[in-house]
Amino acid sequence: MIELCEVSKSYQRHLALNNVSTHIPSGEITGLLGPNGAGKTTLIRIINQMIRPNTGHLKYNGDLLNQAHLKRMGYLPEERGLYKSMTVGDQLLFFCRLRGMSRVDSNKQINYWLDKFEVTNWKHQKIDSLSKGMAQKVQFIAALVHDPEFIIMDEPMSGFDPINVDLIMTELTELKNKGKTILLSTHNMQSVQDTCSHILLLDKGVKLADSTFSDLQQNYQSKEFIVRYRGTKIAFANSLWTDFELVHQEEVKEDLFEAIIAQRGVRSVDDLISNIKGHVSIEFISRKSLNMQEIFLDLVNNVNQNL
Amino acid sequence: MRQSWIIAMRELRERVLNKSFLLMLFVGPFLVLTLAYFLVKANDQGKKELTVLIADPGNIMEGVISSKDNASVNYYFVDGYLELDEFKLGKDYQRFDVLIEINEKVLNNKKVFVFYRDFLSSDVKNVIKFNMERRMEEVLVHEFTSLSVDKFREIKQPLNMDFRNLDDPMGIESKTEGWAGLFFGFIIFLFILMFGMSILRGVTREKSNRIVEVLVSVVKPRHLMIGKMLGIALSAIFQLFIWFGVIGAGLWVFQNYIFTEFFISDEYINMQLNEGTDILYGQFGGLHQNEMIDLIYERLNLLVILPVFFIIFIMAYFFYGAFFSLIAAGTGSESDGQQFSIPIIALLLFSLYAGYFSVIYPESDFSNICQFVPFTSPVVLMVKVCQGYPIGSGYLLVVSLLILFLSTLFMLYIASRIFRGGILEYGHTLSFRKIFNWFKAE
Numbered sequence: 001m002i003e004l005c006e007v008s009k010s011y012q013r014h015l016a017l018n019n020v021s022t023h024i025p026s027g028e029i030t031g032l033l034g035p036n037g038a039g040k041t042t043l044i045r046i047i048n049q050m051i052r053p054n055t056g057h058l059k060y061n062g063d064l065l066n067q068a069h070l071k072r073m074g075y076l077p078e079e080r081g082l083y084k085s086m087t088v089g090d091q092l093l094f095f096c097r098l099r100g101m102s103r104v105d106s107n108k109q110i111n112y113w114l115d116k117f118e119v120t121n122w123k124h125q126k127i128d129s130l131s132k133g134m135a136q137k138v139q140f141i142a143a144l145v146h147d148p149e150f151i152i153m154d155e156p157m158s159g160f161d162p163i164n165v166d167l168i169m170t171e172l173t174e175l176k177n178k179g180k181t182i183l184l185s186t187h188n189m190q191s192v193q194d195t196c197s198h199i200l201l202l203d204k205g206v207k208l209a210d211s212t213f214s215d216l217q218q219n220y221q222s223k224e225f226i227v228r229y230r231g232t233k234i235a236f237a238n239s240l241w242t243d244f245e246l247v248h249q250e251e252v253k254e255d256l257f258e259a260i261i262a263q264r265g266v267r268s269v270d271d272l273i274s275n276i277k278g279h280v281s282i283e284f285i286s287r288k289s290l291n292m293q294e295i296f297l298d299l300v301n302n303v304n305q306n307l
Numbered sequence: 308m309r310q311s312w313i314i315a316m317r318e319l320r321e322r323v324l325n326k327s328f329l330l331m332l333f334v335g336p337f338l339v340l341t342l343a344y345f346l347v348k349a350n351d352q353g354k355k356e357l358t359v360l361i362a363d364p365g366n367i368m369e370g371v372i373s374s375k376d377n378a379s380v381n382y383y384f385v386d387g388y389l390e391l392d393e394f395k396l397g398k399d400y401q402r403f404d405v406l407i408e409i410n411e412k413v414l415n416n417k418k419v420f421v422f423y424r425d426f427l428s429s430d431v432k433n434v435i436k437f438n439m440e441r442r443m444e445e446v447l448v449h450e451f452t453s454l455s456v457d458k459f460r461e462i463k464q465p466l467n468m469d470f471r472n473l474d475d476p477m478g479i480e481s482k483t484e485g486w487a488g489l490f491f492g493f494i495i496f497l498f499i500l501m502f503g504m505s506i507l508r509g510v511t512r513e514k515s516n517r518i519v520e521v522l523v524s525v526v527k528p529r530h531l532m533i534g535k536m537l538g539i540a541l542s543a544i545f546q547l548f549i550w551f552g553v554i555g556a557g558l559w560v561f562q563n564y565i566f567t568e569f570f571i572s573d574e575y576i577n578m579q580l581n582e583g584t585d586i587l588y589g590q591f592g593g594l595h596q597n598e599m600i601d602l603i604y605e606r607l608n609l610l611v612i613l614p615v616f617f618i619i620f621i622m623a624y625f626f627y628g629a630f631f632s633l634i635a636a637g638t639g640s641e642s643d644g645q646q647f648s649i650p651i652i653a654l655l656l657f658s659l660y661a662g663y664f665s666v667i668y669p670e671s672d673f674s675n676i677c678q679f680v681p682f683t684s685p686v687v688l689m690v691k692v693c694q695g696y697p698i699g700s701g702y703l704l705v706v707s708l709l710i711l712f713l714s715t716l717f718m719l720y721i722a723s724r725i726f727r728g729g730i731l732e733y734g735h736t737l738s739f740r741k742i743f744n745w746f747k748a749e
Contacts, residue, residue, distance in 0.1 A: 012744065048524040050731060070525060081518030085321060097313050098525045142521065 001026035001150060001181045002047060002065075007056035009042050009205075016042040017053070018205040024183055024198070026061075029176050031196035031213075031292075032185040035300055038202040040185050041078070044152055047183070048075055060150075071099050074148035078155045078185070080139045084128040088114070088138050091127065092145050099146040106145075113141045117167075132159055140168065144175070151175065154185045169195060189293040199292075201299060208299045213292065220295045222288040225261045225272055231280030233257065239279035243267055256283065310526040311534035318509070318538025323545065332546055336553035343558070347566055357381070357431060360403040362389040365411040372442045380434050391422065407439065414450060417443075485666035488693030491612065492662040492686030494547075495620050496655055499685075502543045502624065503631040503651070509535060510635030510730075511644050519730050528727040532636070533719070536628045543624065544617075551613070608695075615692050618708065623685035626715040627651065629722035636722075637729035637745065638737045647737055654682045662686035669694055678707045681714035721746065 002024040009017040017039045024030045034040050045051045047058065049070060058065040082091055089110060096106035114120045117137060127135055136159045143151065153172070157165045172182060172195055184196060192199065192213075199216055201209035209216055224247065229236055237246055240261065249259040261272065269287055276282065290298065322328050357380045361368065370384045383403070394400045406422040413419060419439065427435075448459045513519050522531055630651045638644035661683040665674035669691070677683040678691055684707050696704060728745025735741070 045731070050520075050523045067527070073524070075521065075524040077517065077520035077524070079517035079520050081513070081516040081520060083317075083321070083518060084516070086317075094313070094317055095521070095525070098310055098522075100309075139521075 001061060002183075003059040004043075004046075005056050005059070007043075007046060007053045007058065009039075009046060009051065009053045015205050017046070017202075019056070020202070020205075020207050021056075022200055022207060022210050024181065024200075026181050027176065027179045028197045029172060029182040029184055029195050030198040030200055031192035032183055032200050032202070033187075033189075033192060033292075033296055034202035034208075037204070039205040040202060041154070042205075043202065044075075044154055044183070044185060047152065048073065071146070072149045074143040074146065074151040076140055076143035076151075076153045076156050078158070080136060080159070082127045082135060082139060082142070085126060087124050087126050088119075088130075089123040091138065092142055095142050096146050101146055109145050109147060113145050117141060133161060133164060136160060137164065140171075148180070150181045150183075152183045152185075155187070156184070157186065157188055157191060165191075189291070189296060193292040201296065203300050209295075216295050217289055220290055220298055222290045222294070223263050224288040225263070225269065226284070226286050226288050227259045227261055227272070227276070227282065228252070228284040229257055229259070229276070229280040229282050230255050231257075235279045236276060239276040241275060243275060244272060260288065308530070308533075311530045311537060314522075314526065314531060314534025315538035315541060318535055319541045319545070322505070322539065322542040328542065328546070332549050333553060335546075336550045336557065339550070339554055340557035340561075343554075344561070344565070347561070357404045357427075357435075358383065358402055359405040359407060359435065360385060360389075360394070360400065361407045361409060362387070363409040364388050365409065365413075367409055367411070367413060367446060368442055369446075372438055380431065380438065382438070394422070395424075405435070407435070413443070414447060484693045484695065485669060485690050488690035489659075489662045489666050489686070491616050491693065492689040493659065495616075495623055495685050495689065496659050498543050498547065498620065499624055499627045500652065500655060502539050503627050504648070505539050506536060506628055506631040507635045507644050507648055508641065509539065510632060511638060511641040514636070514638075514730065514733065515641065523730060528636075528730050529723040531730070532632050532723055532726045536625060536632060540621065540624055540628070544621075547617075547620070612689075612692055615704075616689060619685050619688055619711070622708070622711045622715050626681055626685075626711065626718050627655065629715070629718035633722040633725040633729070633742070634737070636726040637732075637742055639733055639735040643737055658683040658686045662690050665690040678703065679710050681711050684711050724748075 004020055004022050004024075007017055007020045008015070020039075020043065032040050032043065042051070046053050047065070049065065049067065060066075060069045063069075083094075086094070092110045092113075093103070093106050096109060097103070101109070110123075111120070114123055119134070119137065122130065122134065122138070127138065130138065140156065143153070156168050156172070160168060169191060172184065176182060176195070184192065186192060196213060198212055199209055200207065211219070225244075227236075233249065236249075236257070236259065240246060243264055244267065245262045245264060247260040247262050249257060252258045263272075269285060273282065273285060359380055359382050361372070361382055361384050363370075363384055364387050366386055368384070370386075372382045389400075389406065389408070391406075394403070394406045400406075404424050405427070408420040408422070410416075410418065421432075421435065444459075445456050448454060448456050452459065454462070513522070519531070526534070631648060634647045634651070635644050638647060658677075661674070661677040664671065665677065665687045668674055674687060674691075677687045688704065688707055688711075692704065725742055725745045728748050729737075729741070
């Protein structure tokens with residue numbers, strides 16, 4: 001869908017994006033992750049053509065990205081803003097018209113989305129009479145009302161209560177199922193893990209990761225293991241020697257314990273098995289799988305340690 | 308441009324539906340009309356309706372004077388001598404405001420005394436003088452010539468003498484027209500200030516509530532800037548049209564219902580002069596002595612001035628508006644924007660001073676230079692247009708307008724580059740270095 005080729009952007013002496021190349025696959029939700037100042041907003045603004053890169057170029061479905069493509073994009077910025085003195089209906093109509101839609105089509109779409117979110121009665125209300133959450137919902141609709149094929153969501157869950165977060169997540173999944181391409185920038189790792197099939201991780205303007213979530217899980221293994229055993233705790237602890245460290249242990253059933261073990265240095269499951277074999281009876285052993293939060297921290301911390 | 312137009316229409320709608328805008332739409336012109344009313348009244352102090360008693364012991368005027376169409380002065384005759392004290396204190400004479408004493412030798416010495424109770428305005432004096440002269444003319448023609456009055460008036464042609472300053476032989480140094488030009492310049496100044504600040508506030512507000520994030524993702528910053536300026540310009544033009552409409556209607560009401568005595572009617576001219584007699588304006592000077600009325604209704608060529616005014620106004624608005632736009636886009640806060648707009652306001656004030664200077668010294672080098680400088684030309688040009696260009700100098704107006712037009716395009720180009728760089732930056736302090744960096748950025 002969107003291809004970035006060696007894109008760099010600097011603001012005076014600050015390098016916001018450093019030679020980033022990636023591909024945002026069509027019909028999927030791509031999670032755009034990174035700590036504050038990683039370059040996410042700069043990347044989004046470049047895709048939106050709000051700013052131009054210093055070097056590199058972007059392609060949209062194989063064509064060089066241009067102004068005409070903007071009409072096919074929807075954008076929910078992190079910094080929300082609406083005209084407070086306008087009614088919800090007029091506001092949405094204004095954005096539709098800016099995207100080149102006819103008045104008739106605009107009204108059809110507006111009614112569809114207001115109905116879908118069960119907020120039709122807000123249509124004639126002014127924005128300044130709505131609560132913050134309600135205005136957020138209007139902003140969310142404004143990003144989608146023109147039926148874009150590529151949607152950029154910058155922190156779409158911020159400002160929403162858990163019920164509405166669930167609603168937004170369901171909507172994003174539904175949009176994905178309809179074949180829309182979504183770029184989701186968020187700090188909510190759980191939502192990334194739940195919805196994103198592709199991850200792009202940036203830090204200090206540099207691309208740290210660019211793959212599917214399952215690939216990331218395979219590539220970035222945990223340093224911890226989960227072990228279930230029968231035997232005595234003392235015998236198990238003694239078997240670890242200096243190669244492993246007992247992080248946590250609890251009795252899950254009578255005479256059945258579950259322990260979390262951290263490796264010291266580079267150790268494999270085989271090393272762990274050979275250590276504890278003969279001391280306790282092993283019921284289950286596995287390397288602990290990393291969640292998105294842990295992969296994120298691991299990646300970012302590794303980079304910072306290497307600097 | 309379609310997107311700019313949509314933005315402009317939104318802007319226009321928001322402003323036009325604003326209560327304070329609607330209030331000023333009509334309060335403004337009413338204030339101007341009130342001011343004009345008092346200016347005219349100040350030029351016409353004195354009693355409106357006068358009752359004049361003509362003491363004519365020799366019955367020279369035969370109890371006849373043409374005054375029936377001039378309702379402000381009513382004449383009555385007494386065919387005997389009247390002592391001044393009797394007129395002053397006598398119960399029967401208190402209703403008369405003026406006593407005209409016609410002595411029996413008036414046909415020779417041409418001397419008439421006019422006594423008044425309250426001060427008479429120059430207009431009323433002229434009306435009385437005009438009526439008396441007309442009647443005495445009839446008597447003299449009848450007494451000393453064999454001509455009919457009609458024939459005499461046919462022969463008699465008034466000489467229109469135009470007094471000119473030796474240093475100003477073309478008569479362009481007319482201060483009154485200049486002041487009218489300065490008034491138009493002041494309107495330009497006022498609207499640029501009001502609506503320039505509207506641009507500043509509008510853009511900074513959109514920046515602070517972050518709606519620009521969405522707008523700039525849909526439209527180019529340049530189109531956003533133009534749309535915003537255009538919308539505000541349309542609201543300004545709409546307001547101006549309403550102002551001129553209401554003021555025009557008010558002046559028509561003044562002419563037809565309030566200050567009727569200052570206007571000469573065709574019937575009155577026909578009554579006073581025989582048909583076929585050429586009438587020169589100067590002959591009726593006495594009926595047009597009110598300076599303000601004369602200026603507004605006669606001397607200002609509004610058919611030329613108003614179109615030129617609108618052309619200058621639009622160009623000046625976009626020229627100065629470009630500065631307000633770039634400042635608004637570049638600032639991190641509204642207060643910062645107000646600080647940076649001070650130099651622009653100072654330039655606007657300077658243009659007003661240049662206009663004032665051009666009224667006083669229309670042919671000075673300073674005035675001539677200022678008509679070409681886009682910062683000062685809007686006001687100075689209005690002064691010069693109202694004063695009138697000497698024959699053969701009209702090209703100066705064209706050159707000035709061309710310079711203003713090109714400067715406006717140039718400023719819009721500069722502003723759009725800076726607007727693009729600054730519109731998405733928040734919370735910073737504006738500096739000339741930043742402005743320069745945004746300008747040179749690709």
